[in-house]
Amino acid sequence: MPAANDRKVVLVTRKTRLEELIARYLTASQARFYVEHLGADFSDYQREHDVYLAERSLAVAALERWGRYQIIERSFLPNFIFGPSDIVVALGQDGVVANTMKYLEGQPLIGLNPDAARYDGVLLPFVPRDLGSLLEDVAAEKRDFKTVTMAKAALTNGQVLYAVNDLFIGARTHTSASYEIAAAGQTERQSSSGLIVSTGLGSTAWFKSIVTGSLAIAGAFGGPPVSGYDALPWDATELRFAVREPFPSRYSQTNLVCGRLTAEEALRVRSLMPENGVIFSDGIEADRLEFNAGVEVAIGVAERRGRLVI
Numbered sequence: 001m002p003a004a005n006d007r008k009v010v011l012v013t014r015k016t017r018l019e020e021l022i023a024r025y026l027t028a029s030q031a032r033f034y035v036e037h038l039g040a041d042f043s044d045y046q047r048e049h050d051v052y053l054a055e056r057s058l059a060v061a062a063l064e065r066w067g068r069y070q071i072i073e074r075s076f077l078p079n080f081i082f083g084p085s086d087i088v089v090a091l092g093q094d095g096v097v098a099n100t101m102k103y104l105e106g107q108p109l110i111g112l113n114p115d116a117a118r119y120d121g122v123l124l125p126f127v128p129r130d131l132g133s134l135l136e137d138v139a140a141e142k143r144d145f146k147t148v149t150m151a152k153a154a155l156t157n158g159q160v161l162y163a164v165n166d167l168f169i170g171a172r173t174h175t176s177a178s179y180e181i182a183a184a185g186q187t188e189r190q191s192s193s194g195l196i197v198s199t200g201l202g203s204t205a206w207f208k209s210i211v212t213g214s215l216a217i218a219g220a221f222g223g224p225p226v227s228g229y230d231a232l233p234w235d236a237t238e239l240r241f242a243v244r245e246p247f248p249s250r251y252s253q254t255n256l257v258c259g260r261l262t263a264e265e266a267l268r269v270r271s272l273m274p275e276n277g278v279i280f281s282d283g284i285e286a287d288r289l290e291f292n293a294g295v296e297v298a299i300g301v302a303e304r305r306g307r308l309v310i
Helices: 015-026 027-036 042-066 074-079 094-099 128-139 204-219
Strands: 011-014 069-073 089-091 107-111 143-157 158-163 166-171 176-184 186-192 195-198 238-243 256-261 267-271 278-280 284-292 294-310
Touching: 011 042, 011 074, 011 094, 015 027, 042 069, 042 089, 042 128, 069 074, 074 094, 074 284, 089 094, 089 128, 094 107, 094 294, 107 128, 143 166, 143 195, 143 278, 158 166, 158 278, 158 284, 166 176, 166 238, 166 294, 186 267, 195 204, 204 238, 238 294, 256 294
Parallel strands: 011 069, 011 089, 089 107, 107 294
Antiparallel strands: 143 158, 143 294, 166 195, 166 278, 176 186, 176 267, 195 238, 238 256, 267 294, 278 284
Protein backbone atom coordinates (compact mmCIF):
# COMPACT_ATOMS: atom_id res chain seq x y z
CA MET A 1 0.00 0.00 0.00
CA PRO A 2 1.54 3.36 -1.00
CA ALA A 3 1.90 6.22 1.48
CA ALA A 4 -1.27 8.25 2.03
CA ASN A 5 -0.58 11.13 -0.33
CA ASP A 6 0.91 8.79 -2.94
CA ARG A 7 -2.48 7.19 -3.45
CA LYS A 8 -4.17 8.35 -6.62
CA VAL A 9 -7.62 9.87 -6.39
CA VAL A 10 -10.00 9.32 -9.30
CA LEU A 11 -12.81 11.88 -9.65
CA VAL A 12 -15.80 10.70 -11.65
CA THR A 13 -17.93 13.50 -13.09
CA ARG A 14 -21.00 13.68 -15.27
CA LYS A 15 -22.25 15.93 -18.03
CA THR A 16 -24.89 18.45 -17.00
CA ARG A 17 -28.18 18.60 -18.86
CA LEU A 18 -26.95 21.80 -20.53
CA GLU A 19 -23.76 20.10 -21.73
CA GLU A 20 -25.85 17.29 -23.19
CA LEU A 21 -28.07 19.81 -24.98
CA ILE A 22 -25.03 21.63 -26.38
CA ALA A 23 -23.61 18.31 -27.61
CA ARG A 24 -26.87 17.81 -29.49
CA TYR A 25 -27.50 21.36 -30.75
CA LEU A 26 -23.85 22.53 -31.04
CA THR A 27 -24.15 25.84 -29.18
CA ALA A 28 -25.70 27.14 -25.96
CA SER A 29 -27.78 29.68 -27.89
CA GLN A 30 -29.28 26.98 -30.09
CA ALA A 31 -29.97 24.85 -27.03
CA ARG A 32 -31.71 27.82 -25.41
CA PHE A 33 -33.82 28.37 -28.54
CA TYR A 34 -34.88 24.71 -28.58
CA VAL A 35 -35.87 24.66 -24.89
CA GLU A 36 -37.66 28.00 -24.88
CA HIS A 37 -39.41 27.24 -28.18
CA LEU A 38 -41.09 24.36 -26.34
CA GLY A 39 -42.13 26.70 -23.54
CA ALA A 40 -39.69 25.34 -20.95
CA ASP A 41 -37.52 27.31 -18.51
CA PHE A 42 -33.96 27.39 -19.86
CA SER A 43 -32.70 29.25 -16.80
CA ASP A 44 -33.09 26.07 -14.71
CA TYR A 45 -30.67 24.26 -17.04
CA GLN A 46 -28.23 27.16 -16.75
CA ARG A 47 -28.47 27.31 -12.95
CA GLU A 48 -27.87 23.59 -12.61
CA HIS A 49 -24.88 23.83 -14.94
CA ASP A 50 -23.33 26.81 -13.14
CA VAL A 51 -23.71 25.21 -9.70
CA TYR A 52 -22.20 21.93 -10.88
CA LEU A 53 -19.18 23.65 -12.44
CA ALA A 54 -18.59 25.69 -9.31
CA GLU A 55 -18.73 22.61 -7.08
CA ARG A 56 -16.51 20.67 -9.47
CA SER A 57 -13.93 23.48 -9.20
CA LEU A 58 -13.95 23.11 -5.42
CA ALA A 59 -13.37 19.36 -5.75
CA VAL A 60 -10.54 19.83 -8.24
CA ALA A 61 -8.89 22.41 -5.98
CA ALA A 62 -8.88 19.83 -3.17
CA LEU A 63 -7.36 17.25 -5.51
CA GLU A 64 -4.62 19.65 -6.57
CA ARG A 65 -3.68 20.15 -2.95
CA TRP A 66 -3.70 16.39 -2.47
CA GLY A 67 -1.30 15.42 -5.26
CA ARG A 68 -1.97 12.55 -7.68
CA TYR A 69 -5.39 12.59 -9.25
CA GLN A 70 -7.28 11.85 -12.45
CA ILE A 71 -10.66 13.05 -13.70
CA ILE A 72 -12.90 10.91 -15.92
CA GLU A 73 -16.43 11.40 -17.23
CA ARG A 74 -18.77 8.61 -16.26
CA SER A 75 -19.35 7.43 -19.85
CA PHE A 76 -15.73 6.18 -19.83
CA LEU A 77 -16.24 3.96 -16.77
CA PRO A 78 -16.76 0.68 -18.68
CA ASN A 79 -13.25 0.97 -20.16
CA PHE A 80 -11.41 2.52 -17.24
CA ILE A 81 -9.07 0.47 -15.06
CA PHE A 82 -8.94 1.48 -11.40
CA GLY A 83 -5.81 0.78 -9.40
CA PRO A 84 -6.16 -1.38 -6.28
CA SER A 85 -5.09 1.48 -3.99
CA ASP A 86 -7.11 4.24 -5.69
CA ILE A 87 -9.50 6.41 -3.71
CA VAL A 88 -12.56 7.09 -5.87
CA VAL A 89 -14.78 10.16 -5.70
CA ALA A 90 -18.12 10.51 -7.52
CA LEU A 91 -19.58 13.99 -7.99
CA GLY A 92 -23.37 13.30 -7.91
CA GLN A 93 -26.21 12.58 -8.52
CA ASP A 94 -26.89 9.24 -6.80
CA GLY A 95 -26.77 7.47 -10.15
CA VAL A 96 -23.15 8.48 -10.66
CA VAL A 97 -22.23 6.77 -7.38
CA ALA A 98 -24.07 3.58 -8.35
CA ASN A 99 -22.61 3.60 -11.88
CA THR A 100 -19.12 4.01 -10.45
CA MET A 101 -19.38 1.46 -7.65
CA LYS A 102 -20.15 -1.48 -9.92
CA TYR A 103 -16.72 -1.12 -11.57
CA LEU A 104 -14.81 -1.12 -8.29
CA GLU A 105 -13.26 -4.04 -6.45
CA GLY A 106 -13.17 -2.85 -2.87
CA GLN A 107 -11.75 0.63 -3.43
CA PRO A 108 -13.30 3.25 -1.10
CA LEU A 109 -15.90 5.45 -2.79
CA ILE A 110 -16.79 8.97 -1.67
CA GLY A 111 -20.11 10.42 -2.87
CA LEU A 112 -20.25 14.22 -3.21
CA ASN A 113 -23.52 16.11 -3.61
CA PRO A 114 -22.97 18.99 -6.07
CA ASP A 115 -26.34 20.63 -5.36
CA ALA A 116 -27.94 19.75 -2.02
CA ALA A 117 -30.89 22.05 -2.79
CA ARG A 118 -31.69 19.96 -5.88
CA TYR A 119 -30.72 16.38 -5.02
CA ASP A 120 -31.74 14.32 -1.97
CA GLY A 121 -28.43 12.48 -2.20
CA VAL A 122 -29.08 9.13 -0.52
CA LEU A 123 -25.62 8.05 -1.71
CA LEU A 124 -24.11 11.53 -1.42
CA PRO A 125 -23.38 12.18 2.27
CA PHE A 126 -20.75 14.86 1.58
CA VAL A 127 -20.24 18.07 -0.41
CA PRO A 128 -17.10 19.13 -2.34
CA ARG A 129 -15.81 21.42 0.41
CA ASP A 130 -15.50 18.31 2.62
CA LEU A 131 -13.16 16.55 0.21
CA GLY A 132 -9.80 17.75 1.54
CA SER A 133 -10.30 16.40 5.05
CA LEU A 134 -12.11 13.32 3.77
CA LEU A 135 -9.15 12.23 1.65
CA GLU A 136 -6.83 12.49 4.64
CA ASP A 137 -9.18 10.41 6.78
CA VAL A 138 -9.85 7.76 4.12
CA ALA A 139 -6.16 7.36 3.34
CA ALA A 140 -5.44 6.97 7.06
CA GLU A 141 -8.36 4.49 7.36
CA LYS A 142 -10.14 6.71 9.88
CA ARG A 143 -13.52 6.70 8.11
CA ASP A 144 -16.26 4.11 8.38
CA PHE A 145 -17.82 2.48 5.34
CA LYS A 146 -21.27 1.31 4.44
CA THR A 147 -21.16 -2.07 2.72
CA VAL A 148 -23.32 -2.44 -0.39
CA THR A 149 -24.22 -5.85 -1.81
CA MET A 150 -24.01 -6.16 -5.59
CA ALA A 151 -25.66 -8.52 -8.09
CA LYS A 152 -23.79 -10.38 -10.82
CA ALA A 153 -24.99 -11.58 -14.22
CA ALA A 154 -22.72 -14.22 -15.79
CA LEU A 155 -23.31 -15.44 -19.35
CA THR A 156 -22.30 -18.89 -20.50
CA ASN A 157 -19.80 -17.27 -22.90
CA GLY A 158 -17.87 -15.76 -19.97
CA GLN A 159 -19.19 -12.19 -20.10
CA VAL A 160 -20.05 -10.65 -16.74
CA LEU A 161 -22.00 -7.57 -15.65
CA TYR A 162 -22.37 -6.26 -12.10
CA ALA A 163 -25.17 -4.16 -10.62
CA VAL A 164 -25.41 -1.95 -7.54
CA ASN A 165 -29.16 -1.34 -7.82
CA ASP A 166 -30.67 -3.77 -10.30
CA LEU A 167 -30.28 -5.82 -13.45
CA PHE A 168 -32.79 -5.64 -16.28
CA ILE A 169 -33.25 -8.68 -18.53
CA GLY A 170 -35.53 -8.29 -21.51
CA ALA A 171 -36.01 -6.71 -24.92
CA ARG A 172 -34.31 -3.48 -25.97
CA THR A 173 -37.46 -2.20 -27.67
CA HIS A 174 -41.09 -2.12 -26.53
CA THR A 175 -41.70 -5.61 -27.89
CA SER A 176 -42.32 -8.47 -25.49
CA ALA A 177 -39.38 -10.42 -24.14
CA SER A 178 -39.49 -14.19 -24.61
CA TYR A 179 -37.36 -16.42 -22.39
CA GLU A 180 -37.20 -19.46 -20.14
CA ILE A 181 -36.75 -18.77 -16.42
CA ALA A 182 -35.64 -21.18 -13.68
CA ALA A 183 -35.42 -20.69 -9.90
CA ALA A 184 -36.10 -22.68 -6.74
CA GLY A 185 -36.75 -25.88 -8.68
CA GLN A 186 -39.31 -24.27 -11.01
CA THR A 187 -38.90 -23.69 -14.73
CA GLU A 188 -41.28 -22.05 -17.19
CA ARG A 189 -41.47 -20.11 -20.40
CA GLN A 190 -42.56 -16.52 -20.14
CA SER A 191 -43.54 -13.55 -22.27
CA SER A 192 -43.29 -10.23 -20.47
CA SER A 193 -41.90 -6.71 -20.43
CA GLY A 194 -38.75 -8.19 -18.95
CA LEU A 195 -37.66 -8.87 -15.41
CA ILE A 196 -35.49 -7.10 -12.90
CA VAL A 197 -33.26 -8.45 -10.17
CA SER A 198 -32.61 -6.01 -7.33
CA THR A 199 -30.07 -5.72 -4.55
CA GLY A 200 -30.86 -4.35 -1.10
CA LEU A 201 -30.09 -0.85 -2.34
CA GLY A 202 -32.20 -1.40 -5.46
CA SER A 203 -35.09 -2.71 -3.37
CA THR A 204 -35.70 0.89 -2.29
CA ALA A 205 -36.14 2.12 -5.87
CA TRP A 206 -37.26 0.39 -9.10
CA PHE A 207 -38.21 -2.86 -7.40
CA LYS A 208 -40.30 -0.95 -4.86
CA SER A 209 -42.20 0.82 -7.64
CA ILE A 210 -42.99 -2.50 -9.34
CA VAL A 211 -44.29 -4.07 -6.12
CA THR A 212 -46.25 -0.96 -5.12
CA GLY A 213 -47.92 -0.74 -8.53
CA SER A 214 -48.77 -4.44 -8.56
CA LEU A 215 -50.36 -4.28 -5.11
CA ALA A 216 -52.39 -1.21 -6.07
CA ILE A 217 -53.70 -2.92 -9.22
CA ALA A 218 -54.55 -6.08 -7.29
CA GLY A 219 -56.39 -4.02 -4.70
CA ALA A 220 -58.37 -2.19 -7.37
CA PHE A 221 -59.60 -5.58 -8.63
CA GLY A 222 -60.68 -6.76 -5.20
CA GLY A 223 -57.52 -8.43 -4.02
CA PRO A 224 -56.86 -8.84 -0.28
CA PRO A 225 -55.21 -5.90 1.49
CA VAL A 226 -51.45 -6.21 1.93
CA SER A 227 -49.35 -4.53 4.60
CA GLY A 228 -46.58 -2.07 3.75
CA TYR A 229 -43.58 -2.92 1.63
CA ASP A 230 -40.29 -3.64 3.41
CA ALA A 231 -37.05 -2.89 1.57
CA LEU A 232 -33.90 -4.89 2.25
CA PRO A 233 -30.84 -3.43 4.00
CA TRP A 234 -28.09 -2.30 1.62
CA ASP A 235 -25.78 -5.07 2.84
CA ALA A 236 -28.37 -7.88 2.71
CA THR A 237 -26.83 -11.02 1.20
CA GLU A 238 -29.88 -11.75 -0.91
CA LEU A 239 -31.54 -10.46 -4.05
CA ARG A 240 -35.16 -10.02 -5.11
CA PHE A 241 -36.56 -10.51 -8.60
CA ALA A 242 -39.84 -9.57 -10.26
CA VAL A 243 -41.30 -10.13 -13.72
CA ARG A 244 -42.89 -7.06 -15.31
CA GLU A 245 -46.30 -7.54 -16.92
CA PRO A 246 -46.17 -11.33 -17.41
CA PHE A 247 -48.59 -12.52 -20.11
CA PRO A 248 -50.40 -15.88 -19.77
CA SER A 249 -50.96 -17.88 -22.95
CA ARG A 250 -50.74 -21.42 -24.34
CA TYR A 251 -47.04 -20.75 -24.83
CA SER A 252 -46.20 -18.73 -21.71
CA GLN A 253 -46.87 -19.17 -17.99
CA THR A 254 -47.12 -16.75 -15.06
CA ASN A 255 -46.35 -18.77 -11.94
CA LEU A 256 -42.72 -17.79 -11.36
CA VAL A 257 -43.12 -14.02 -11.31
CA CYS A 258 -41.24 -12.98 -8.14
CA GLY A 259 -38.96 -14.37 -5.51
CA ARG A 260 -35.84 -14.11 -3.39
CA LEU A 261 -32.35 -15.39 -4.06
CA THR A 262 -30.01 -16.22 -1.19
CA ALA A 263 -26.23 -16.05 -1.57
CA GLU A 264 -26.21 -19.76 -2.48
CA GLU A 265 -28.97 -19.53 -5.12
CA ALA A 266 -29.05 -18.40 -8.73
CA LEU A 267 -31.74 -17.28 -11.12
CA ARG A 268 -31.21 -18.75 -14.58
CA VAL A 269 -32.72 -17.23 -17.69
CA ARG A 270 -32.35 -18.50 -21.28
CA SER A 271 -33.20 -16.15 -24.12
CA LEU A 272 -35.75 -17.20 -26.74
CA MET A 273 -35.46 -13.88 -28.61
CA PRO A 274 -33.85 -13.87 -32.08
CA GLU A 275 -32.73 -10.24 -31.64
CA ASN A 276 -32.92 -7.15 -29.37
CA GLY A 277 -32.45 -9.13 -26.18
CA VAL A 278 -30.37 -7.22 -23.60
CA ILE A 279 -29.11 -7.26 -20.05
CA PHE A 280 -28.09 -3.96 -18.48
CA SER A 281 -27.60 -2.68 -14.97
CA ASP A 282 -28.40 0.44 -12.98
CA GLY A 283 -30.29 2.06 -15.84
CA ILE A 284 -27.27 2.31 -18.17
CA GLU A 285 -28.42 0.59 -21.35
CA ALA A 286 -25.32 1.65 -23.31
CA ASP A 287 -23.21 -0.70 -21.18
CA ARG A 288 -25.09 -3.90 -21.90
CA LEU A 289 -24.77 -7.59 -22.66
CA GLU A 290 -26.46 -8.96 -25.76
CA PHE A 291 -29.05 -11.56 -24.77
CA ASN A 292 -30.32 -13.29 -27.88
CA ALA A 293 -31.52 -16.79 -28.75
CA GLY A 294 -29.74 -19.58 -26.92
CA VAL A 295 -27.76 -17.39 -24.52
CA GLU A 296 -28.18 -18.28 -20.84
CA VAL A 297 -27.43 -16.08 -17.85
CA ALA A 298 -26.96 -17.01 -14.20
CA ILE A 299 -27.77 -14.21 -11.76
CA GLY A 300 -26.81 -14.19 -8.11
CA VAL A 301 -25.19 -12.29 -5.27
CA ALA A 302 -21.82 -10.96 -6.43
CA GLU A 303 -18.55 -11.75 -4.74
CA ARG A 304 -17.79 -7.99 -4.84
CA ARG A 305 -19.03 -5.55 -2.23
CA GLY A 306 -19.23 -1.80 -2.55
CA ARG A 307 -17.58 0.38 0.13
CA LEU A 308 -19.29 3.74 0.47
CA VAL A 309 -17.53 6.18 2.75
CA ILE A 310 -19.78 7.60 5.49
